[in-house]
Amino acid sequence: MNSNYFVYITTNPKRTTLYIGVTNDLVRRLEEHASQAGNPKTFTGRYFCYHLIYWERFDTPQDAIDREKELKGWRREKKEALIDAENPQWIFLNDEI
Template sequence: MNKKPVVYILASANKRVLYVGVTSQLVTRIWQHRNNLVGGFSHKYQVHNLVHYERFDSMTTAIKREKQLKKWRRTWKEQLIKENNPQWLDLYDSLL
C-alpha cells in the first residue's frame, strides 16, 4: 500500500473542517500532516485525523477522484465518511 495512489480525507478534531488530498505514500503524507510539516490549509486549521481513504491503480484516476470530491458538498463528504467510518475514528494507526 505504501506506493499506491490514494485519495484521503482529513478532519479536524472537532470535525468542523475537512481536507481532501491525494498521495502515493499515504502513511508518510499523513505523518507529515500530523507533525505540521505540510504548510497551508491543513496546518492552519489543524486538520490531522485521517477519516477516509480510497486506493487507486493509477495516479491519474486518483487525481480525478480528488477533484471530484473537492467539488462535493460537505454533506456528501460526510455521508461518504459515515458509510465506512461511522464514528469518524482516526484511521492512521490502522495503516501502521
C-alpha cells in the first residue's frame, strides 16, 4: 500500500495564480498538469499552473484530503505566507522532486 500522499501548490509562470491539489504520485501529476498547458477546459491548463512551489507529504489519503480542503479554504494571503515560510523566493521545485 502506498503511504505517500501529497498536497501541493502550483502556480503559473508569473506567479499570479495558485492551484492546490492532492495526489499519490507527485511527479506524474505535475507532468499531467504540464501536458494540459493552454487547455481551456482545465483550471491548470487555462492558467498554466504547472510550476510546483510547495508540497507536503502525508501517510494516509484522508490526511492529505483534509489538508487540501483546509488550504483551499484559506485566503490568498495565508497561502502566500505558507509558501513564503518554506520557499520564500517561490522557486519552481519541479526538478527537485
